[in-house]
Amino acid sequence: MELKKQLKQYQNIIDEELTKYIKKETCPEEKWQQSMEYSLMAGGKRLRPILVLSTYQLFQEDTKIAMPYAVAIEMVHNFSLIHDDLPGIDNDDFRHGKPTNHKQFGESTAILAGDGLLNQGYEVISQTLAKTTNPEEIQRQIRVLGEFSHAVSRMLAGEYVDTEWEGKQISSLELEYIHNNKTAALLKLCVRMGAILAKAPENDIEKLTHYAEKIGLAFQIKDDILSVEGDEKILGKPVGNDEKKQKCTYVSLYGLEEAKGKLNQLTEKAIQELEPYGEKAEFLKQLAIYIQTRNK
């Protein structure tokens, strides 16, 4: 309950912040802007920005410096969802219980809405850099920008390999390759951005990276489990899609029970990485448990 309240609090802050970046001008490209807003405000869990902010708060209180990066990563995440859902890729009709972007606005608008959100992520970062005057702060932000663009490239590589291997029987190593890139790279980035911007010492950045890698993989395993035994109404998208598409998942590879075992093990190990931080890391610990036990 406590966690749910905290999550809600973070979500509200992030939603409020995101709305500041939404353009509401009367202009010829109005519908394009609406399509970006539609996906951005469709009710995502905001896990990525929450990771940025809560990691940042392990070291610093005021999240002002981390906030634009939390916003940027959520834009990029939503870009990837819009393009993944396209008829040319996954051809999905529902997301968060609503029609996917191309179902709502048409394919050409959805392609450009994805492009627009990816680019807007960088726009937010460049505006933030332009406003920063402290040279060390600028250096940290430039480092983050480098990691940001690299992680997005990894995410796209993972997405490509996922489509390339669809319907094929792949090994556990190959499945891990997909998800280390497609999902975990971005979650790792979030934690690293939070830590770097908060001036965390290098060994802390490393430790938290290990935490992120584990929850990143756990997140995907849980996704695969929910795709088999989740509740459609709560998930907001059809259950059994992976099977229908003959997607190789942790469940198809290991079976439901072993996948759950792997999920529990990763969660435990992720929590172990937080030990040095004691009470301060309680939220990140609860977040790992949330990823393990969520029903959507």
Next chain:
Amino acid sequence: MELKKQLKQYQNIIDEELTKYIKKETCPEEKWQQSMEYSLMAGGKRLRPILVLSTYQLFQEDTKIAMPYAVAIEMVHNFSLIHDDLPGIDNDDFRHGKPTNHKQFGESTAILAGDGLLNQGYEVISQTLAKTTNPEEIQRQIRVLGEFSHAVSRMLAGEYVDTEWEGKQISSLELEYIHNNKTAALLKLCVRMGAILAKAPENDIEKLTHYAEKIGLAFQIKDDILSVEGDEKILGKPVGNDEKKQKCTYVSLYGLEEAKGKLNQLTEKAIQELEPYGEKAEFLKQLAIYIQTRNK
């Protein structure tokens, strides 16, 4: 002839530079990387990077500082071509005399190849920023990054409006809105990047911006003219496509003769903007004439 030699020289330098950024690893996403290389090295005119470098050389000799930005803009330009050509947008089969990216690699790969090139443009910029130590140099690059992300956003808005208004009868002002965003914004950015990075005084940046706006519009008018009376073999794509798609163009709006008059007038005005620079701007002057007289 002289200009052609100079263009070729620039193109060779740029092609060589671009190949340095092409990843040739044996990895699961190999084909995705090949698809990006395919479009990037498909034989474009390299007009955008040439504008960056030649504007830079109005003020500084060694192009080392401007080169990564020339590379980045060519990546982003190619991203926009790949996505424009997609079945969901323009559904074009040929570009530079070769099958378009999705015809060659399939639609899902082409979507991700476009995404990848847009992101790689930012990756190149962030790597360059990370290597820069001079604080004033960093400030100039941050300014350029801001203009870069804004211009890409304008390009996407223009592309959106272009698809939105396809088949509709639009006014000359509306047509200008499309092209000021879709084409001219990026050409303007190239000239501004070159000037800013070369430490040009603000009034020079402004003057050159006017030059760029004029050649940007001239470029599009010439495109429209070529789409009616160009030679398919030289163009590398079918002629008459605009008409078939009932696209509103400068030719459909004003007729061939008036469009040509407009093109000549814009070229003349662009050249006037270069007067203060005398001999030094000879190449930029020739470039404006090249845009006016090119046959592909």
